Amino acid sequence: MYKFDQTKTPLFDALLEYVNNDTIPFHVPGHKKGQGMVSKFKDFIGTNVMSIDVTVFKQVDSLHKPTGAIKEAQELAADANNADHTFFCVHGTSGAIQAMIMSVVKEGDKILVPRNIHKSVTAGIILSGAMPVYMQPEIDSNVGVALNVTPETVKSTLEQNRDAKAVLIINPTYYGISTDIERIADIVHSYDIPLIVDEAHGPHLHFNDKLPISAMGAGADICAQSTHKIIGSLTQSSMLQVREGYVDVNRIKTVMSLLQTTSPSYILLASLDAARMQMATEGQELLDETIRLAKYARAEINNIDGLFCFGEEIVGEEGAYDFDPTKITITCKDLGISGHELERTLAEQYFIQPEMSDLYNILCVFSIGDTREKVDALLSALKEISKTYANRDRKKIDIIDVPKIPLRVLSPRDAFNGSTISMALEDSVGEISAEFLLAYPPGIPVLCPGEIITDEILEYVETLKDAGLYVQGTDDPEVNYIKVVNDCDQLDIITSA
Template sequence: MFRLNQAKTPLFDALLEYSYNNTIPYHVPGHKRGQGMDEEFRNFVGYNVLSIDVTVFDQVDSLHKPTGVIKEAQELAADAYGADATLFCIHGTSGAIQAMIMSAVGEGDKIIVPRNIHKSVTAGIILSGAIPVYVQPAIDKNIGVAMGVTPEAVKEALEENPDAKAVLIINPTYYGVASDIKSIARIVHSYDIPLLVDEAHGPHLRFNDRLPISALEAGADIVAQSTHKILGAMTQASMLHIKGDRISINRAKNVMSMLQTTSPSYILLASLDVARRQMALHGKELLDNAIDVAEYARKRINEIDGFYCFGRDIIGQPGVYDFDPTKVTITARNLGITGYELETILAEKYFIQPELADMYNTLCVMTLGDDYKKVDKLIEALKEISNEYYLKYIGISNVLDIPEIPEMVLTPREAYNSATIAMSLEDSVGQISAEFIYAYPPGIPVLYPGERITREIVEYVEKMKDASLHVQGPEDQDVNYIKVVRNLEALTITA
């Protein structure tokens, strides 16, 4: 399966050698292997991790122009994932996504994207100057969750925009839903343009055949993955994979170099090195256990009154070609409580912290670090919550319809860079937004810069706030005011 020796960890080994040699550091960072660190912090994290917190020098290579151990570590990652080239990213998959977009499109280029993109995609669009063409994913109105985009929707968007320069999709979604990515890749490539994939939640797909197909295996040209989200890397540690000749590897390297810090964390880089080794050597059995634990949780949750946890039963619905069972979405509507309320109860009463909550659901992510004992604690907590709320059920309103995609008057870049004025959200209907509005997590906007604000969007935002969701985006942290474009008549969209 692999060409290279996947047991190797060249970067981590170089850092260990540096540490074990007790090298005297006359370089940054200033804590000097922990000796200059705050005592309480140092005692908690330990000297070992601080001893490999180093800067750029020959022994440990340079992320911006790798010629040694980082170069070798990235080549091993490319081999493990089936890429032609892999680039390490230590500013999260948000940064990798921005680099991916900027490697594929530029000023005035159209890029077809799902409406449920993460805010980092729009950030990449703003930075590149591209024009987004939105495709609405299928919506499951029972649970209020966006599914994937269908091949038919992508085909229609390309037929209406044959001058598009790229297509970006999500595989899988935050909730584990995978689109028919093979079919989408064939359609996109028939226009001889690249398929970009936000695979933040799919770095594990390559290593177990009980999971949906990975984007690279399905034919994607460039893929951004959150190694830290599911696998054993540290937070912010991600990878960008490139395959084929539709994306210039050198262009991607240059963009990544422009976006990433010149003082990267070698701790994060080393965690990518060892996470890749772990998957290459032991991925199948580790993921088998994670899947089994997740399916056990799903089965037990569905036996509790008032809860629903979807799984492979949704495959075949519009936008659902496959499903990642490690995502455990707990729907609590039949208890008369919101997903946010469920998350709050779990966190504050039972010290169980889910990944996110939306209006109707709470998401728990099962990974290599979970086991049956921990799941049983979740199950017992959910049983107690059911006993408290099920018989008191007073009903919760029907799932809110996600607002229609509003008119895009300006490109996100034009709106973001425009002169603006703040006004109350209530009075902003008809104005052109210069800001995002989204619930975080998951960070999927309901309003993008450049779009005309509608009454439907304002009412939807107010309902999200009433449900105590973490609505963010505007400079006004309470989201009572929003910045809108001033002097609109001087601007026109480039189409």
């Protein structure tokens, strides 16, 4: 089982000792255990949490050079997650992903990535100077959701790019779809390069045998996990799991130290320590209940007119090797409304806030914090909404094809850092983008820096905007203007190489 005593919370205990000793703080932060905090905020949040909002000193250890409580807490986390090393992250999983990428590739190196990556992956590519080689995930045309990349896609892409230095996959996806990650790990390692995994939406997988296999369990070399998303730590707290062999652990330490703040939040760090303990000691039972509630909700939703919630039947489709049932994707296009409209109705009329919406669906994330009462409230609201729209003429919403991956003529880094001008989006066809275009959430890029802007992309973006979805990535918040590369000499050098 575990090598260490997983009931321990060394970092949280060190902070409690500091508080119980009535230590007088002549250190930052300036609110001094809440004493100097404005009353309106302090009265709401309470003084307990502010009493452990401390800075770096021996008793509570240092995130950048851990030798005490943080060191022990990270070792416990590695043991709990079947990893050789764990690094606590207080700059979100986006920062962990950037560190993961910068640890395995440098300027000019090729890295294979799925096209349905989160923008943090592209940010990591820009920071590293690497060259992305995109792999197209499979698409479920019934619900308009990207599934996952297949082992065959990974293998064929590696055969065409034998000089690649690393492969990154998303597992599971935002919608809970897993690929055959064990097979992919074997394929990638046969090329003597590391497999790194964006496991933002799978920090819970290792702790219940009814869920898909975790990245570490499947043989991945590094994975970035959003501990806060599913298993109880505070928002912005994440973990980076590492296995020795194909990666340089000292390089990872250095990059993590380079990117992370020198004033980390001990509140966030302590929440990681506590969340790990909870999962290691109670995870199987807690997640059993989460899965039970999710299956109950899925069955009930599929009995509501106009709604559909896919489940385990998707397993077996190309790109869907396994499925995390805690992700509840509710397809509403047969009601004649967009996912954005359904999300807005739930939030504004019923005070129920889904995780996100796209053109055709809303996503509800189930976790260990959900109850039958809250699930029933969601189901009751969905039934009322269905009845409302059942009496109206339903306008059919067709699935729109996501634009093809455009031609890249510059590295993302060169385009992002190069000389640029801003122009109207409608006039930008044929230009080289210096910015992103993506629908957020989930932050999947339609256009990345260095790629040629096409008519197809503009039409797709306008469709998203017309549906009320949040398109972002440009300096212009309305996404009417976009920055394009204005250095033709640079372009000639790159394209002639």
